[in-house]
Amino acid sequence: MATTLAPPQLDKNVTDFLSKPRKMLLGGKWVEAASGKTFETYNPATGEVLARVAAGDREDIDRAVKAARRAFEEGPWPEMLPAERSRLLYKLADLIDQHREEFAELETLDNGKPVFFSRIVDVPTAIETFRYFSGWATKIEGNTVPISMPGAKYFAYTLREPVGVVGQIIPWNFPLIMASWKLAPALAAGCTVVLKPAEQTPLTALRLGELVMEAGFPDGVVNIIPGFGETAGAALAAHPDVDKIAFTGSTEVGKLIVDAARGNLKKVSLELGGKSPNIVFPDADLDAAIPGSAAAIFFNQGQCCTAGSRLFVHKSIFDKVVDGVAQATKTFHIGPGIDPTTNLGPLVSKEQQDRVCGYLESGAREGAKAVVGGHKIAGGGYFVEPTVLVDVKPQMKVVREEIFGPVVTAIPFSTPEEVATFANDSIYGLAAAVWTRDISKAHRTAAKLRAGTVWINCYNVFDSALPFGGYKQSGWGRESGHAVLELYTEVKSVCAQI
Ligand code: NAI
Ligand code: MG
Numbered sequence: 328m329a330t331t332l333a334p335p336q337l338d339k340n341v342t343d344f345l346s347k348p349r350k351m352l353l354g355g356k357w358v359e360a361a362s363g364k365t366f367e368t369y370n371p372a373t374g375e376v377l378a379r380v381a382a383g384d385r386e387d388i389d390r391a392v393k394a395a396r397r398a399f400e401e402g403p404w405p406e407m408l409p410a411e412r413s414r415l416l417y418k419l420a421d422l423i424d425q426h427r428e429e430f431a432e433l434e435t436l437d438n439g440k441p442v443f444f445s446r447i448v449d450v451p452t453a454i455e456t457f458r459y460f461s462g463w464a465t466k467i468e469g470n471t472v473p474i475s476m477p478g479a480k481y482f483a484y485t486l487r488e489p490v491g492v493v494g495q496i497i498p499w500n501f502p503l504i505m506a507s508w509k510l511a512p513a514l515a516a517g518c519t520v521v522l523k524p525a526e527q528t529p530l531t532a533l534r535l536g537e538l539v540m541e542a543g544f545p546d547g548v549v550n551i552i553p554g555f556g557e558t559a560g561a562a563l564a565a566h567p568d569v570d571k572i573a574f575t576g577s578t579e580v581g582k583l584i585v586d587a588a589r590g591n592l593k594k595v596s597l598e599l600g601g602k603s604p605n606i607v608f609p610d611a612d613l614d615a616a617i618p619g620s621a622a623a624i625f626f627n628q629g630q631c632c633t634a635g636s637r638l639f640v641h642k643s644i645f646d647k648v649v650d651g652v653a654q655a656t657k658t659f660h661i662g663p664g665i666d667p668t669t670n671l672g673p674l675v676s677k678e679q680q681d682r683v684c685g686y687l688e689s690g691a692r693e694g695a696k697a698v699v700g701g702h703k704i705a706g707g708g709y710f711v712e713p714t715v716l717v718d719v720k721p722q723m724k725v726v727r728e729e730i731f732g733p734v735v736t737a738i739p740f741s742t743p744e745e746v747a748t749f750a751n752d753s754i755y756g757l758a759a760a761v762w763t764r765d766i767s768k769a770h771r772t773a774a775k776l777r778a779g780t781v782w783i784n785c786y787n788v789f790d791s792a793l794p795f796g797g798y799k800q801s802g803w804g805r806e807s808g809h810a811v812l813e814l815y816t817e818v819k820s821v822c823a824q825i
Pocket of ligand 2: 556577580
C-alpha cells in the first residue's frame with residue numbers, strides 16, 4: 328500500500344456532522360429510535376468508529392409509514408402543483424451542489440471509496456439525478472383513448488397517478504447515488520417515501536434528509552430510517568400500508584423482499600446482483616480496451632453491481648490483454664480514500680473483505696491462478712489486492728458467483744458465437760460490454776447478450792435518461808429515464824359516456 332500523506336483537513340461541516348449521534352427523519356422531525364438503540368458506522372480505511380446512528384426497527388418503520396401515509400393523503404403535498412414539486416427537486420439539487428465537498432468527504436469516510444471519485448462521480452451524479460427528475464415532475468402524462476364499444480359515444484382518457492407510499496431499501500456501494508435514484512423519481516411522481524439506507528453507510532442519506540427539509544418538502548413526504556436489514560428493512564418490505572417497495576442489493580435479499588411483499592401484494596422493483604461479461608475482440612483498440620477493462624472491474628474496488636467481473640478475451644490477444652490489465656493494477660494508488668491521490672480504496676466492511684477473501688481462497692483451491700493480487704492487504708483497513716485470475720473453469724464459484732470485490736476472472740474464447748454463449752451462461756443479466764472496431768460485430772453481439780445494458784467500447788456509462796436494470800435474476804423493472812416513472816405511478820382509465 329502506498330504510504331499516505333498527512334490526513335487532509337476535513338470540511339468543517341463534516342466534523343460537526345460526525346461529532347453528534349445522528350437521528351432519523353420521521354414526519355419532518357429528527358428523532359431517536361423508539362427503542363433508544365443506536366449502532367456504529369465505521370471508517371473502512373482504518374476500522375475505527377466514525378459515527379453513532381439511531382437504529383430504526385419495526386416500530387420506527389411503522390411510525391414512518393404512518394407519517395408518509397398522512398403526507399400522501401393530507402396537507403400540502405397532494406395539493407401541490409407539478410411545477411411546485413419540480414421546483415422543490417431543483418432546489419434540493421442546488422443545495423447538494425452548495426455542499427459538494429461535504430458530501431464527497433462524508434461519502435468517502437463512510438464507504439471507503441476514493442474521494443477523487445466521490446467528487447467527480449458520486450456527488451455530481453446525485454445532483455444531476457435530482458435536476459433530471461425535477462424536469463419530469465411537469466411531464467407525467469396520460470393519453471386519450473378511442474373507444475369502439477357500439478351503441479353510444481364515449482370519451483376515455485388515462486391518468487398517471489402516484490403509486491402511494493413507497494418503501495425504498497438501498498445498498499452501501501453508492502450510498503448517495505442510490506438514495507437519489509430512489510428518491511428523485513418517486514418525488515417527481517408525487518409519492519411519499521420511507522427510505523432505509525444500508526447499515527454500513529447511512530451518513531450521506533441522513534445529511535441529504537437535512538437538505539430535503541431545508542428545501543421545503545412538507546413533513547412526512549421523505550422519511551429516512553437507518554437500521555439493519557433483518558429488522559428495519561424486513562419491516563418495511565412487509566408493511567401492509569406500503570404500496571410499493573423498491574430495492575437495490577443482493578439477489579438473495581431481493582427474493583426475501585418478494586416474499587415479504589406478498590402479504591399486501593405491494594408493487595416490487597428490484598435491482599440486484601450481476602456477473603457482467605466484458606468481451607474483448609481481436610480487432611479492438613487495445614489502448615482503450617485494456618484500461619477500460621481494468622476500470623470495468625476495479626472502479627469502486629469492484630463493488631459495483633455492473634462490475635466487469637468476467638473478462639472474455641480472444642485467444643489471439645489473451646496474454647497481451649491479461650498482462651495489460653495486470654500491469655494497470657501496479658499503477659494504482661491504494662490507500663485511504665480521503666487521500667486525494669488514492670484511486671483504489673478499502674472495501675466497505677470487514678464482512679465484505681472476508682467474503683471477497685473467501686472467494687480468493689475458493690478460486691485457489693479449485694485451481695485458478697492469480698496473475699496479480701490474490702490476497703488481502705494487512706493492516707487496520709479492509710483492503711484487498713486488485714486481482715486477475717486465469718486458468719478458470721466455467722463451473723468454478725469465482726466464475727459463477729458475484730464476488731463484489733476487485734477480482735476479475737479472465738477467460739479466452741475463439742468465435743463471436745462461442746463468446747455469446749459463454750457470456751450468457753449466468754443466472755445474472757445486468758450489464759455487458761463489447762470492445763471491437765467492427766460496428767456490425769458490436770451490434771450483432773449486443774443483440775445476443777441477455778443483459779439490461781450493453782456498452783460498446785466503453786464501460787459504466789450511466790445517464791439519468793438511460794434506463795438501467797436487469798434481465799434474469801438481476802432484477803425487475805428499470806430505473807432512470809422515463810422508464811422508472813412506471814415504477815412510481817399507477818395508470819387510471821377514465822371512461823365517460825357523452
Ligand atoms: P444486502 O442485500 O444484504 O443489503 C442491501 C440492503 O438490503 C441493505 O440496506 C440491507 O440493510 C437490506 N437488507 C438486508 N437484509 C434484508 C431483509 N431481510 N429485508 C429487507 N432488507 C434487507 O447486501 P449485503 O449483505 O450488504 O452484501 C452481500 C452481497 O450482496 C455483496 O457481496 C454483493 O454481492 C451483493 N450486493 C449487491 C449490490 C448491488 O448493487 N446489486 C449492493 C450491495 C450488495
Ligand atoms: Mg446482507
